[in-house]
Amino acid sequence: MNYQLILEEIEKEIQPELSKGKVADYIPALASVDGNQFAMTITLKDGTQYSVGNYLEQFSIQSISKVLAFSLAIDIYSKTLYKRVGVEPSGSPFNSLVQLEYENGIPRNPFINAGAIVVADALMSHFGGEYASLEKIMNFTREISANKDIKFDSLVAKSEMEHASRNLSLAYLMKSFGNLDNSVELVVKNYFKQCAITMNTQDLSRAMLYLAFKGKDPISNKEFLSEPQAKRVNALMLTCGHYDASGEFAFHVGLPAKSGVGGGIIAVVPNIMSIAVWSPRLNKYGNSHAGTLALEKFTTKTGLSIF
Amino acid sequence: MNYQLILEEIEKEIQPELSKGKVADYIPALASVDGNQFAMTITLKDGTQYSVGNYLEQFSIQSISKVLAFSLAIDIYSKTLYKRVGVEPSGSPFNSLVQLEYENGIPRNPFINAGAIVVADALMSHFGGEYASLEKIMNFTREISANKDIKFDSLVAKSEMEHASRNLSLAYLMKSFGNLDNSVELVVKNYFKQCAITMNTQDLSRAMLYLAFKGKDPISNKEFLSEPQAKRVNALMLTCGHYDASGEFAFHVGLPAKSGVGGGIIAVVPNIMSIAVWSPRLNKYGNSHAGTLALEKFTTKTGLSIF
Amino acid sequence: MNYQLILEEIEKEIQPELSKGKVADYIPALASVDGNQFAMTITLKDGTQYSVGNYLEQFSIQSISKVLAFSLAIDIYSKTLYKRVGVEPSGSPFNSLVQLEYENGIPRNPFINAGAIVVADALMSHFGGEYASLEKIMNFTREISANKDIKFDSLVAKSEMEHASRNLSLAYLMKSFGNLDNSVELVVKNYFKQCAITMNTQDLSRAMLYLAFKGKDPISNKEFLSEPQAKRVNALMLTCGHYDASGEFAFHVGLPAKSGVGGGIIAVVPNIMSIAVWSPRLNKYGNSHAGTLALEKFTTKTGLSIF
């Protein structure tokens, strides 16, 4: 298949959609991004990349970082963490307190905010503090993306912390149920730093190869996850990767994927490729409008699907 | 791979689990089934079948019929029915009214009871009445299973109707929101008849080949669904096939699958095979306890997965 | 105090409000009522009545009948019925299923629809069938209003039954929890007949004297309820008499009262008088808009209050 041609077709077809939706505006650092941008990169097993659009433009990966943090936590997960966060779709917006209260402070899955905060807490305890934990996440991200320059944007993290009421409410609720070991403020701060990692679609697409190839980076040959672990992270992305539009996404796109409010989405076609797409305007569910459509077009044009 | 050997291993290992869980007891016809039974059949592309256990024993397919009815309705779905039932995981038990009320009588997906009742209603309107609609479902089931003798158990259907308060409550709620066109009683009766279809694992496994092979039965070469349609039914089974344990099932088994309270589960490995397993005792989510474990063992032993 | 003068002042002041709000339109029989009508009657201990407006006009008492049915059931209530229906404000619209499901089919109180249906069921069982039960309610209503001609409007009852989906949904949900003994259809039918009783404000105001005077009709000297029982019915009207605007009503009016979607409201000033007011247009909570305002004006002008 001529992937470059397909990406260029998609880029062209997607133009009228770039003005639809709304850039995340709850913090100034995100609100100021030019909403009409679009980028898409795919990476094959041998590292070959095809890209279109603003693929060198860095953006805030936000909730995509939940996949990275959960990958790092998966050994802890199978031992103890599974008691503290589930693997079920939430059926509710990503920051809902209702479900969390009915279910006694146990978040539905690690890809909604509450669940990701519990994962951040577990990593802090496991690695010995907020700095050690953050360093692990940064190093892991640099390693899988094969880019030592990956950083987080401390301005974005700080700005998130100033608008953190909803996440603090979630975290204090879990604390009240005994499901948070460390200081609420420290955990949430660390969580925001992880969300503030900036990457472009080339970095992101490269980084996800380990999930496309059963846990092992096919270029460095390094095994980051075991085969069953990789399968589980992918399953989780499929069922829970897009908040309360996860079913819709699986129905229309049919690939394991995770979105972030920065407008990025990563997806994998197991054994074939990893994909990163970016466009800042979001649909009503908080997922990139043009990014979602681009992925749908890609699976339609290529016939690639897990089903 | 020596599938027969693998199935026999599973049958052996599963023995201690057969006494765990509880046979569905809300109607006498289901409650009287011997709970310690187990059967498993896989069917390959060329029709080769491997089976273990009570694979000739007929059982009530119950909610597995939702996949059949939805397959029949999928043309209507893309035109109008999608406005009346969603494709999102429910995050709630299969017969919950709460979500249905908050979401104005629009069920989350066609694989929870409320959604399946809406599908039954749409089929009745589309095919011109309850008899015509039921006949279509029966004929479709006979065709895909290549077994003209498939019937529904009218005793089971009648017994369901006598214990139908919860489903009638769901249906009247949807009626009050204007999301049911036909008589509540007739729709629910027809829905129970469809649930009361009896099959064994050989029939069921054979019947699901069309979903394993992109909508086309690889033996008869008849196309029941288009490729994108088949992909969507499979996506729906993965995200919504096991009520509020769908995420758990995807996480541990990783195959599109659908369970029924009769103890049956069907699953597909796209492009490779279809699977049917049966064991009447249910776990707390209403899915076959031993059946779920058997499928988990099968994917672990074979390494088959969509991820 | 010159009550007649006060009522006439209120009638005058209320004129601009008579066009606000919306007549109940879920059944034709209620929708066809002229919405701009207003009537108010107070009855003192010795039977003296003061009235203004269309006080001879008959209207459907609807949910006001819940007070009558509960008064008849109060002996049963203290023995067994209290296990089947609570006495707490609902904090939700009058026909919410959510709460009912979370609380296992036990309605919050007898003045929301679900609770009144349970009371109707208990009366049917207690008095030996739907006819006997309905006759008891009719005779009780005739006796307390000292008017042998009180009837129910069978057209209204029939029309309700044709638009009963929501109430049938509530009733079947309770049935599924084992909280309904008789046939759902029969109980709901009987409930609608009781709601369809027609009275004018003179009848209604007269009828409520027993609640204003500690359970004993001060004119006939007949004791319908014991003193503690009367106190409890009044407490229930204060906390639960206006669905999810009960707190608002207590805050602004400060009298035990019960409204109906026909536009009627009854209220009592313990030891002093009973009040009936009627105006068909409803506010967003389903209570008479002008009727609520008239009662607020009455308590402000007279200084009468229980607090």
Next chain:
Amino acid sequence: MNYQLILEEIEKEIQPELSKGKVADYIPALASVDGNQFAMTITLKDGTQYSVGNYLEQFSIQSISKVLAFSLAIDIYSKTLYKRVGVEPSGSPFNSLVQLEYENGIPRNPFINAGAIVVADALMSHFGGEYASLEKIMNFTREISANKDIKFDSLVAKSEMEHASRNLSLAYLMKSFGNLDNSVELVVKNYFKQCAITMNTQDLSRAMLYLAFKGKDPISNKEFLSEPQAKRVNALMLTCGHYDASGEFAFHVGLPAKSGVGGGIIAVVPNIMSIAVWSPRLNKYGNSHAGTLALEKFTTKTGLSIF
């Protein structure tokens, strides 16, 4: 009536109940209280007091302080605060987040925690900061109780702050909806100080005279509230004074009253007396077990009721 005799009867009858229920144990300072204590005081219009039990023993008034704070805020309430907190019964536990989220951060009423935190926030803004606001509350409490020595227990307040996760979660949720003007930490701290006021039943009973007598202290003749304002505070106590057992309390006791987790309850018989009762063990709703029973006995024995 011989009130002293009645109180002594109650004290005697209540003995077997003193060991039932559970002392609030979420903070050490409350958990260490001897649970078997009991005290009751009534105060008549002329200041005459009748007491039994440990009526000189000081205890933490906790949520009873919500009545004091709301009385101070009632002028602000009618102007602006009513938009930020309702007057409806909550139908949910006192610290539920669910309702708060569904209703966009607007608490149901000022007598649940969320509502009281909003009132504390409004008082801070109105009086110019946390110290000024706290001083106003303390001075008001000293004035109505005619006791200049009333203090709050700073150890209790500090201990509350160390176990504040649930309340911080509520407060941050409201903050995220824009319904909190000041710093979450400062508001919650101030709220805890107000809750930590310690009084005995003699102080408390004396303090509530203004609510029993239409807003005016009948001894000092000072008007703290207008007549309609006093009526509204009383209405609010009746409908919302006991969290999700408010209906139950109104049904069985029939007096405006407010409880606290320290085991205190205050109640008023309009135009006749104010009552304070205390016993530290709580029932499952968080209200004093023996205190509730004592009030029920008191109304039964005296026939006093507002209905």
